[in-house]
Amino acid sequence: MNFRFVAVAAFAAGLFPLVGLAQSPPPAPASPPASVAPAAPKVYIPGLEQFMNVILTEHNKLWFAAKARNWPLAAYELGEIKEVMGDVQDFVPVFKSLPLAQMMDAVVTKEIVDLEKAIEEKDFKKFAAGYDALNKACNTCHAGTENEFVVIKRPTTPAFTNQDYRPHKK
Ligand code: HEC
Numbered sequence: 690m691n692f693r694f695v696a697v698a699a700f701a702a703g704l705f706p707l708v709g710l711a712q713s714p715p716p717a718p719a720s721p722p723a724s725v726a727p728a729a730p731k732v733y734i735p736g737l738e739q740f741m742n743v744i745l746t747e748h749n750k751l752w753f754a755a756k757a758r759n760w761p762l763a764a765y766e767l768g769e770i771k772e773v774m775g776d777v778q779d780f781v782p783v784f785k786s787l788p789l790a791q792m793m794d795a796v797v798t799k800e801i802v803d804l805e806k807a808i809e810e811k812d813f814k815k816f817a818a819g820y821d822a823l824n825k826a827c828n829t830c831h832a833g834t835e836n837e838f839v840v841i842k843r844p845t846t847p848a849f850t851n852q853d854y855r856p857h858k859k
Pocket residue numbers: 736737738741742744745748784789792793794796797823824826827828830831834836839841
């Protein structure tokens with residue numbers, strides 16, 4: 690037996706268990722008993738405060754869009770706020786036993802319609818008054834849900850500086 694043969698034999702012997710493992714059939718997947726339904730995939734529903742923080746962002750942008758007289762952007766941001774409020778109604782209709790969906794309609798509908806009119810008429814003075822009225826409505830609901838410490842007001846600086854609020858000239 691020369692040295693080379695011994696080395697190869699030892700190598701092969703060392704490898705053999707691995708090869709054996711690789712060749713053994715994979716374990717059968719554990720199938721659940723017929724009576725147990727497969728787990729439904731998890732669905733992520735954001736917490737109410739996450740919807741609210743998105744509204745807060747768009748509410749900030751809405752102000753600076755209107756201030757720059759960028760009416761299409763203002764209309765867009767108000768539309769997004771309405772959309773998220775609709776999501777709140779769909780996904781969090783009840784909050785701490787309070788009928789949040791109905792409260793939403795009762796509290797902000799008139800204010801949003803007035804703001805839409807001001808944007809359509811491109812009237813900043815009307816818009817600013819409507820914006821303050823909307824803020825009051827936000828705060829009415831916060832007070833009515835024991836969140837009176839969440840107070841909404843006019844912003845003084847844009848939340849983001851990497852979006853240009855000036856009207857886009859075609
Ligand atoms: C129909 C009721 C209702 C209306 C209308 C409403 N909110 Fe809220 N908001 C809530 C509730 C309830 C909470 C507390 C959420 C929680 O505890 O998870 C909240 C919380 C918040 C918060 C706190 C989130 C945080 O993490 O700091 C902000 C910001 C906010 N709202 C913004 C607004 C703005 C802006 C408006 C109006 C454009 C508005 N909300 C209108 C019910 C409302």
